[in-house]
Amino acid sequence: MKLKLLVLCLLLSCFSVASAQEGTSPPEDTLLFDSTLLPAPVTNLVAFDTENDHGHAITLEWEISVDDGAGKQSVAMYEVFRWVPDLMTAIPSFRDTLDYLKLRTSSSWSEPEPGSRTDSIHSVFAKLDMAQLEQKKETLERTIGQAIRDLPAAHAAYPENGSWQQVAVAPSGSVTAEDVGTKEKDSPDYLPDYSDFYYRVNAVTADPDIRTPSEIFGPVQSYGQWFNLGRLAVFVFVMIFGFLTIFFVSHARRGADLYVRPLAGIEAVDDAIGRATEMGRPILYVMGLGTADQIATIASFTILGRVAKRVAEYQTKLMVPAYESVVMAVAQEVVKTAYYDAGRPDDYKEDIVFFVTSLQFAYVAAVNGLMLRELPATNVYMGKFFAESLLLAETGAVAGSIQIAGTDEIAQIPFFIVACDYTLIGEELYAASAYLGREPILLGSLKAQDWAKAAVIILVLAGLILANLGVGNDWAWANNIVDFFRVVD
Amino acid sequence: MGKVNLTLLLAAVAIVIIIAIALIFPLERLGQLYSLLLIFGGLVALLLRSIFAKEVDRRIIFLFIFVAVAAPLLFPITFSEKPTAVVKAVFDRVESLPPGSTVLLSFDFDPAMAPEVQPMANAISRHCLKKGHKVIFMSLWATGQALLTQSLTNTILPEFPEKQDGIDYVNIGYKAGNEGVLNVIVSNFEKMFPTDVNSVPLGEIEIFDDIRSCRDLDFIVSFGGGLPGSKEWVLFVGDPGGVDVAAGVAAVVAPQLYPYYPAQLVGILGGVKGAAEYEFSLKETYPDLKDMDTPGLKMMGPQTLAHIVIISFIVIGNIIYFRGRRKEKGQ
Amino acid sequence: MRKVTIIVMAAVIVLFLASWILKAGAFQGEHDHYIIRGFLVTFAAFLTLAVMSFLYQDNPYYKFAEHLFVGVSAAFWMCMGFWTTIVQNLVPRLSTSLADFFEVPQRAEGLNFFFYTPVILGILLLLRLSRKIGWISRWPLAFIVGTTAGLNFIRYLRSDFIKQISSTFVPLLGRDWEGIGAFFSNLDLSATGQLVMMVSNWVIFLGVFCGLIYFYFSREHKGVFGAGSRVGIWILMITFGASFGYTVMGRISLLVGRITFLFRDWLELI
Incomplete structure (x- = not known):
């Protein structure tokens, strides 16, 4: 094995044109x-493997020098050194050569600046022709790959063919440091997992030449963990939410009667339809700019179904201008079903739901025009709304219609609140849809969310009490519970 | 309608006359006086009209807002700002970092948001460079890169001719991918940004000698208001990477960021007010920056007047509303 | 066409040309392309005024500006998408010759077969354009929705849920009693005084608590529960009001930006 490594080192040094690694000389302790x-x-x-990571890092801990902050008070900082095999030190300079060869064989090659590092490599390879360069490139690629694979073996050869290199510094008073490498094999900071590392820590005075090394610690290996226990809280909550959702959805599927409180906005819809009938004026239902796959639009379909059914019963006129073709198609289906359910299939007309345009402000202009011409008794806005929310609701208010809105776009809710008579705020839109449609998935997830909210209320209360009492009384267990919510990486 | 048009016409004529007089006699005080008279005189007139239950055309409101915004721009009125805690926190953090710390400033906005966000981005960039921090500039918005370059070449760099590209600051530009970019740079910059905007490989840039990922940064400020923006910086970099993040955002989204303060966001600069407070702190702390451009502070004049106008209209509107309701009840 | 329309249009054209000539004259000597620059500034001012004219009433100038904006931004985003996503992110990882063709730096570690997957998914997504096999586009869409949901779920749960819960663990009774004088000191709203700090902590606690009650749908809002929910809706309304106020400030800033452009860059009044 050793012989193989030696041969590899020799082979690599053939390519090594560049000067050796700069900086960090080994801390030879010639006093x-x-x-x-x-x-x-x-x-x-x-030294031990850093916990909760993907490997490639080692944590070190020590007890401070007796001259740090006491005694002679001479320690200014600590330097952490790792034993690095020559093979590892050599790889970066070979990689420079490889980069040069890659550049040279590509079409974007241009003569390097005189005196630059590339130029010094270039002077060695200048005379070779393209085929030879390609061959050298391939050999070098293979050699570097082999060298990386041989790194654990090279580390195992400690203390042969290697030197001490500084990998971290820590200010005086610190008792821990981390040697963090990367998993990228082509990075100069690559730190191989499952390799034997050896560490020592120097106590350094204000004069950097005066330092005392510690005992050597090793071997120690780095490796990755499957789970990051610092994120346990996230895992616990994912599991709880997942369980609650599945449980309630299946519960609702089996026909359980899950209670959802009635919402003021929804009851208002019924009254508004009655009012429209009395006045003999139409009802305008706007589904916003959402696409058919967005939850707000899906909730809007359910509410549209209910409105259409009532409208069919009362024999009032309904208008549904659509912004998107798929939404229009689905809405037509919904309205048609509602008319059938109400027992008035003959009253259904294809043009109740009609396509307007897919341009935001052009759509607004068209709907606003409709409001001013037809003077609907009631405008219902349910779904996704953006900058057009106030433009629509303001015109509706000017036209004197009763307005009911609902959206999950938080930024638009204030505009609806000021211009409409009833507004379903955020989640209330989903709740309204679940309340009206009794669709198991919607109902189940709404229930699961309610349980989660109840859990949050309890957690907040418990956490508050613990945080208020625990901190004052130094109860370790109380602080542990509070710390559980402070997710760490 | 005829009456409305007449009022509009009169108001327009009045503005033209007043602007014309102000142009002939370029006395700032005179201009300020005229504009304030016009605005408040008009408001009182409207208030009287509303008391006699006459409705106000919406175009009148637009006209008032226009005058309230334009007048202080022509005849500057400035106010002194007392920094609020959320803004002071950001200022103090930049101030307390030791010189040579690495700060990342991300310009995540477009020209539509620029009047609000660019002043604060300029102020914080100036502060960081003044303090001797190394600054990495980047953008998550395609339209942000042009604004970033504009800020650097027109405003910030001419004030710091001694600062060197690659050593004191670096512009790594825009990268497509929204929060995907953040998800990668939280562990590795080079994977997403192989080079800076001048095609210099990151490995050759001095600032990146000690910086491999966002985790190695000392402070991040994200300027924006859209998506991706400050919230994504908290979600994808601040919290998982354990890096301190502050936000400078358009006013519209500021309320949505307050829940993250102070645990997940060091501080928030909300809209022009935040920028003005920051500029004020900067001027106070560094007297040699007395003559710097302060668009944020300058904007507070129009803001204040416009807000007074809007508040007055809310009052007038409520008077009309309650009068109308009383009348309805009476009937 | 009505007579007024023609007169207005003629006036606009005359003003436009006059502004172009004057601006170009002003830029002469300062810029090499002063004629184009003069046109650009005039055109920008025209577009600004055209959009603002909507406040009076809808008109063809506004429509022109709007359509121009829609068209230009669509084209802009398409070009941006192509050059920043496809050319810069994908091409250097696909093939050396393509990278050379587009003159983008190659990625040494790139050239991975793995990166052909997004190409295939992207092409599948484009099949939407076909009526017959459009359904295939649902597969890449499902991939996008799935990965985004997974990625965001964890991030949101951690930052918006767990961290937010821990942020509500605030001291309600105040800490470090330093006497009545210190308690009532520093009463401004920057929340540094003890009393102010305590009050704001109570607001946070009650806001979270009552807000959650309002959005709890499994129980009717009656009695104590109803009172809590009423406080919740009040707090929500105050939040919306604050956000409304911020919006006003934001919109006025944008107006200031535009008027500054008109006054400084176009009319050179300031």
Whole structure:
């Protein structure tokens, strides 16, 4: 194995044109100073795999030097060193050569600036022809791949063919540091998992040449965890929500009677239809700009069904201008079914639901014109609304219609509230739809949400009490519960 | 309708005369006096009309707003601003970071939002560079990149000629992908931004020597108001990466961000008011920036007058409404 | 055409040309392309005024500006989508020769077969245009909806739910009693004084609590529950009012921006 590594190193060094890694010389402890100046070393150094990560990182902990903040008070910082095999140190410079070769063989190649790093590599390969360059490139690619695969073995060869390199620093007083690498194999910071690492920590004085190394700790390996326990709270809540939703949906499917409180806005719709009948004026139903796959639009279909049924019973006129062709098709189906259910299929006409345009403000202009010409007794706006919300509702108010709105676009709710008589705020739209349609999926998820809300109320109350009492009284268990909600990565 | 047109015509003539006089005698005080007289005189007239139960045409309101906005622009009226806690928190954070910290500023807005958001983006960029922080500029909006370049070349860089691209600041530009971009840069910048806007590879830029991902940043400020915006920065970078994020947003979305303050957002600059407060703090702390351009503070004059007009109209509208209701009841 | 329409149109054209000539004259010497620059500033001012004219009543100038805006932005986003998403994000990972063709830097780690998946899904999405096999486009759509829902679910649950719950764990009774003087000190709304802090903590707690009660649909709102829900709707209304106020400020800022453009860049009054 060692022989193989040696051969690999030799092979790689053939390509190594660039100078060696800059910086970090190994901390050889040739003492040229008065040994009384040296700070005491850190003690009880331990290194372990960083928890809750995908690997490629090691956490170190130690007890501070007795000269840090006490004693001689001479420690200014700590330097963390890792033993790095020569093979690993060599890879980046080979990669520079490979990058050069790739560039050289591509069409975007241009002569490098004289004196630059690329130029120094170029001077070696300048005379080769394209075929030779391609061949060198392939060999180098293969060699680097092999070198990366051999990294664990090279680490295992400690202390042969390697040197100490600084990987982190920590200010005086700190007792922990992290050596974080990356999983990207082509990054200079790549840190292989399941390789034996060896660490030492130097206590450094204000004069950076005066430092004392600790005992060496090793071997230690990094590896990834399957689960990040810091996110346990997220997992718990996903499971609870998932369970509640499935439970209530299946419950509703089996025909359970799930109670939903009546909503003022929905009752108002019934009154408004009656009023329209008395006045002999039509009802305008606007479904907004949403597409047929959005929840607000789906909820709007259910409410449209109810409105259409009532309209059919009272024999009032209904107008549904549509913004999108699919929405129009579905709405036509909904209205048709409602007329059949009401026992008045003959009254149904195809042009109750009609297509206007798919341009936002053109649609507004058309609907506004309709409001001013036909003077509907009631305007119902249910679905997704954007900047047009106030334009529509304002015109409706000017025309003197009773207006009922509902949307889950939070930014538009204030506009509807000021201009309409009743507004279904956010979730109330879904609730109204579940209340009217009794559709198991809608009803089940509404129930699940209610349970989740109840859980939140209880959690907030409990958390508040714990946070208020626990902090004052230093109850560790109370703080633990509060900390559960502070998700960490 | 005839009456309305007459009122409109009279008002228009009055404006033209007043502007003409102000142009002939360019005395600022005179202009201010005229415009205030016009606005408040008009409001009193409308109030009287409304008491006698006459309706106000909506176009009159537009005209009033126009005058209230235009007059203070022609004859500047400025106010002093007392920074609120949410704005002060952002200012103090930038101020308290040690020089050389790395701050990321993301310009996530389009020309439609620019009048509101660009002043604060400029103020915070200026503050960061003044303080000696290294600044990374980027954008999640395609239209934001042009505004970012505009801010840099026209406003910020001419004030700091000594700052060097790649060492003191870097512009990595726009990348398509919305929150997908954030999801990646929270663990690796280079994957999403292989180069900066000048096609310099990230590996060769000095600022990125110690910065691999958003987790290595000291502070992030996202300027925007749409999607993706500050909320996405909190959701995809601030919370998972444990980085401090602040938001500078268009006024419309500011209320939706307050729930994140102070736990998930360091502070919020909401609309022009936030920008004005920040500019004021900046001027107060750095007297040598006294002559800097302060669009936020300048906008507060028109804002204040326009708000007074709107509040007056709310009062007038309510008078009409309650009178009408009383009449209905009486009948 | 009515006589008035013709007169207005003639006036607009004359004003436009006059402004173009004057602006171009003003830019001469400052810019190389002063004629084009003069046109651009004049055109921008014309469009601004055309849009604002809608406040008086709907008119052809407004319609022109609106349609121009819709058309230009559609084209802009299409070009942007192509050059930033397809060319910059996808092409360098697909093939070297394509990258060379579009003159974008290649990605060393790229060139992965994995990146052909989005190409295939993208093409499937485009099948929507066909009536016969349009249904295939539902597959990539399902992929988009599924991944976005999954990605967002975790993020929202963590940031908007769990973190928000923990943010409501606030001290309701105040902490670190420092005497009555300190308690009543610093009464401005910046929430630094103890009393103000305590009051705002109570507002947060009651707001969350009563807001949740209002949106609880499984029980009729009567008695104590009804009282809580009424407080909840009051708090919601105050929130909407605040958001309305902010919106007014935002819209006026935009108006200031436009009027500044007209006064500074076009008329050069300020």
